[in-house]
Amino acid sequence: xxxxxxxxxxxxxxxxxxxxxxxxxxxxxxxxxxxxxxxxxxxxxxxxxxxxxxxxxxxxxxxxxxxxxxxxxxxxxxxxxxxxxxxxxxxxxxxxxxxxxxxxxxxxxxxxxxxxxxxxxxxxxxxxxxxxxxxxxxxxxxxxxxxxxxxxxxxxxxxxxxx
Amino acid sequence: xxxxxxxxxxxxxxxxxxxxxxxxxxxxxxxxxxxxxxxxxxxxxxxxxxxxxxxxxxxxxxxxxxxxxxxxxxxxxxxxxxxxxxxxxxxxxxxxxxxxxxxxxxxxxxxxxxxxxxxxxxxxxxxxxxxxxxxxxxxxxx
Numbered sequence: 001x002x003x004x005x006x007x008x009x010x011x012x013x014x015x016x017x018x019x020x021x022x023x024x025x026x027x028x029x030x031x032x033x034x035x036x037x038x039x040x041x042x043x044x045x046x047x048x049x050x051x052x053x054x055x056x057x058x059x060x061x062x063x064x065x066x067x068x069x070x071x072x073x074x075x076x077x078x079x080x081x082x083x084x085x086x087x088x089x090x091x092x093x094x095x096x097x098x099x100x101x102x103x104x105x106x107x108x109x110x111x112x113x114x115x116x117x118x119x120x121x122x123x124x125x126x127x128x129x130x131x132x133x134x135x136x137x138x139x140x141x142x143x144x145x146x147x148x149x150x151x152x153x154x155x156x157x158x159x160x161x162x163x
Numbered sequence: 164x165x166x167x168x169x170x171x172x173x174x175x176x177x178x179x180x181x182x183x184x185x186x187x188x189x190x191x192x193x194x195x196x197x198x199x200x201x202x203x204x205x206x207x208x209x210x211x212x213x214x215x216x217x218x219x220x221x222x223x224x225x226x227x228x229x230x231x232x233x234x235x236x237x238x239x240x241x242x243x244x245x246x247x248x249x250x251x252x253x254x255x256x257x258x259x260x261x262x263x264x265x266x267x268x269x270x271x272x273x274x275x276x277x278x279x280x281x282x283x284x285x286x287x288x289x290x291x292x293x294x295x296x297x298x299x300x301x302x303x304x305x
Contacts, residue, residue, distance in 0.1 A: 039272045059279070062286035076282060146266040154266075 001133030002117075002124050003163060011119050012058040012075055012163055013037065015132050018117035019110075020053055020079070023103070029095055032088075033081075040082065051083040051092060064162055072162050074137070080156040082147070093153045097142050100157055104139040111136065135162045180303045188299050189247045196288050197249040200280050201241045204251065207276035208236045226274050234258045239277075251277065 003011035017037040023030040034050040038057065055077065062074040081096045083089060104110055114126040129136065141157030170176055210227035223229060230236065238257035244250045253261035267273030 039267065042269045059282055061282050062289075074286075146262070148263055148268045 002119060002122075002127060002131060003133050004119060007120070008073065008163060009058040009060075009075070011132075012077065012134060012161070013055060014119060015115075015117055015129065015134055016077060016079070016159070017055050018115040019113060019129065020055060022113065022115040024053070030099065032092070033096070051081070051087050053096070054080045054082065056080070058161075058163075061160065075161050075163055077159045077161065078156050079159055080146075080154060082152065082154045085151045085153070089153055093142075093155060097155070097157070100139060100141075104136055104159060107136065133163055137161055177303055181300065184299045184303060185296070188295060192292055192295060193247050193249055196284075196291070197241050197251060199284065200251050200277075201239065203280040203284070204239050204277050205236055207274075207280065208239065224271055224274075226276070228264060228274050228276055235261055235264065253277065 003015065014037070017035060020030075020035045024033050024035050025031070032050060034052040036044060036052050036054045038054065040052060040054050056079075058075040058077045060073050061076045063071045064074055065071040079100070081093060083092045083096075088095075103113075111130045112128055114128055116123065116125045117127065117132070118124075124132065137160040139157055139159050142155040143157070145153065145155065147154040168175075207226060208228050208230070210225070210229035213223070213229045213231055215231050228235065235253065235258045238254045238261055239251065240254050241249060241251045253265065255261060263271065264274055265276060265278065
């Protein structure tokens with residue numbers, strides 16, 4: 001298992017960021033988007049030329065017990081998408097939502113997709129979520145419209161996973 | 164025609180007793196959980212007081228959410244929406260900026276004063292419901 005039990009929330013976020021980063025670097029229509037780790041600050045936003053996907057930190061939502069063994073945790077990670085009207089608006093949002101369901105509701109696809117991630121000082125090359133000790137359980141959403149500006153669209157989905 | 168019904172298995176009796184006990188336990192559990200969510204939400208919104216007009220204070224943008232007027236705390240409502248259901252929400256008629264604080268904006272990180280409370284306590288609530296109801300059902304069966 002790659003993720004460190006002492007750094008679980010950060011390592012989970014790192015792995016998901018690396019996974020989404022793999023999609024946005026190679027897979028259409030993900031190549032139209034940019035991945036951001038954590039909350040996108042306004043200075044980062046102004047520097048981005050693409051619509052972006054942000055991956056917030058993992059938060060524990062429960063435990064998953066095994067008799068006689070160390071229990072694993074259920075985590076929730078918010079993944080959001082922020083798009084402006086001139087870069088696709090609601091249509092682009094609908095594509096993103098569809099893509100998220102398509103990828104994250106397909107266990108064979110998401111657990112075998114290879115990505116490279118560095119956790120601490122160790123780099124894992126061409127690893128997978130399964131190899132890192134993360135199992136995607138489900139994805140919910142999208143949330144209702146969250147943008148504060150009429151020319152912007154923002155929605156979030158919640159990823160539930162076991163790690 | 165007269166009918167005589169003999170409940171040898173006590174099924175009818177137990178069913179009625181179960182209905183009665185669930186009818187009292189479920190609203191009690193809903194009330195307890197909603198009050199706890201309400202209490203924790205208000206705690207999240209009870210940050211340090213910042214005088215109106217002051218900008219650049221250290222507490223701005225942090226949790227617990229700092230207060231200027233206290234309207235956001237007063238906007239949190241806990242209302243019944245039918246049997247065994249309550250709704251907790253920040254009333255936008257009282258504080259129309261509640262969603263911006265909760266969901267974040269371009270210039271401000273989200274501070275999920277309500278969403279985080281539910282996420283943190285969901286499993287504890289589920290456990291409490293499970294044990295309370297199983298105990299109640301077991302008592303009926305004895």
